[in-house]
Amino acid sequence: MEAPVVNVGILTEKAVSFVFNDEYVHTETGTFLTGEQRALFVNGKIVFNGKLYNELFFEPTFPEASFDLKAVTIGRHFHWQRKEDQRFHGALNLVSGEDSIIAINQIDAEEYLTSVISSEMSAQASKELLKAHAVISRSWLFAQVEKSSLLSNTRKKHQSCFRDKEQLIRWYDHEDHAYFDVCADDHCQRYQGITRVSTPIVEEVMRETRGEILTDGEHICDARFSKCCGGITEKYENCWEPVPHSYLTTLRDCDKGLDFPDLTNEAEAEKWIRTSPEAFCNTHDASILQQVLNNYDQETTDFFRWKIEYTQKQLAELIHRKSGMDFGAILDLIPIERGTSGRIIKLKIVGTRQSFIIGKELEIRRTLSETHLYSSAFVVDKKDYSSDIPQNFIFTGAGWGHGVGLCQIGAAVMGANGYSYKQILAHYYPGTEIEKRY
Structure with missing residues (x-):
């Protein structure tokens, strides 16, 4: 073919x-x-x-x-x-x-x-x-x-x-x-x-893998990937349509039997995000990062763990402009639901004029940034209160992207450590097989 x-x-x-x-x-x-x-x-x-x-x-x-x-x-x-x-x-x-x-x-x-x-x-x-x-x-x-x-062959919208x-x-x-x-x-x-x-x-590489695809035994795999999972990958259904994919599940991004924290739990998620756990993608090796990051990507220097700060005025104006809703002063940002990687699936924005819940992860990232937050796996510290209204917000976050499937930086580390491409694929897409279609 x-x-x-x-x-x-x-x-x-x-x-x-x-x-x-x-x-x-x-x-x-x-x-x-x-x-x-x-x-x-x-x-x-x-x-x-x-x-x-x-x-x-x-x-x-x-x-x-x-x-x-x-x-x-x-x-x-x-x-x-x-x-x-x-x-x-x-x-x-x-x-x-x-x-x-x-x-x-x-x-x-x-x-x-x-x-x-x-x-x-x-x-x-x-x-x-x-x-x-x-x-x-x-x-x-x-x-x-x-x-x-x-x-296109179904009437279902x-x-x-x-x-x-x-x-x-x-x-x-x-x-x-x-x-x-x-x-x-x-x-x-x-x-x-x-x-x-x-x-x-x-x-x-293209000649040697020509026609090769991943399957789950029945279908071609919807093989998602992101820059950096932050240490644990996310489930597909937490970022897109609520249809589980067995091979796009949660896994620890390492080859050791390390503890697997429940990051859907708020306390566990906060502890995870505020620390720097061992993971393939936890690296600052420039020779490895240059394999994954093109020149414009290298403008992002912190991605495994990152911080961003907003004043009350900046955050309130940003949310108003991005959501089209006037919350007044922002009082709080409350995670309602987190996924398996600690990424927030539903976030409650609490303002002096109204409260509202947004999701999923990309909608949250777009609402809270001029472009995209690196990920929705974050915790927020509120500081410098005036009349019970916080005047500064510090976001501490984990990972870069949605975190589903292959972690590009983690896979780069695996490749540098001698893993074959089949081992890399088996790690990030458990239960899949490689099939040659043409």
Whole structure:
């Protein structure tokens, strides 16, 4: 079998500037194009070369042809968000969305994954870490395509939000995408075309793992991963839809029989977060971190345990702006429910004007930060009271990301310590098997 083709959403803009570095053909008109191009969104249509379209599809005339997309936003909503020009192989599809043009790259899955491996982490990473990531990235991709197909064949509407007068519970997942299979940013998997130059070892890793996926015996595994679990991984259902996945469960990120604290208990969670327990991902080894963290990720210096401080004015204004609700002065932030890694699933915000519960973990992280808090595994110290209102808040937290599945920094340490990619996968996805699909 050949590798399937995937559709990757790259950007959504009112105006899209792009360059055909080689000859491309506009399939609808048969026109051959090279050089700089520009498309504009006007009154629900795409204006291109003086004509109106609902969709434009440009196909390369030979496999090595490439095109550039200008000013692609990477790290959307993260503290290091920025724009960069990116280069891609494959076809370019421009679709008229609700209020913008959606630029989509149609590309061979293995070429897509080669870029993902080089975009998600350094192409200088250890071979075993790269092989593990190749398998989980391929598994995650095909699991999402499979899931979308199942959803499209059922009348059941996908639900990712519940709200009443007392709470808002929302999670963010792949089903948000209607025009393509996956997006190119951290919401799915980082994909930056051939901008992130791969190396001979990445090419070798892709050949050696070609077509390999994880299964649980019945289905392709939805192989989630995050930067740093903080010492214990989180269950899938605590971050996304309430459907347990046996292989996305809680485990201690080490190879020793250490105590397994119950971090759903508030006292245990606080003790865990305020200390620095032994774990694969508890490392400051620069040579290991450089394997996982690209240049912009390295702007984050503390991730296993971290602190952030807000004044009352800063926090109240931030929550008001992010939630759209006026709490007045913030009196308290109370964890209502924690997951197995200590990440807060439901958080009660108590203000002088109202109280409200929010969840799940990403909604909490987005509400309490200009971008994202590193994780929702945190405790809060309130200080400097005036008229019974705290004037300063100190967040002490653990981990970076949702903490489900493979911990990238922990896996990098395992690779450096001589573990094979199969051992790494068996550690983070217990009960799974590797299967070669093509």
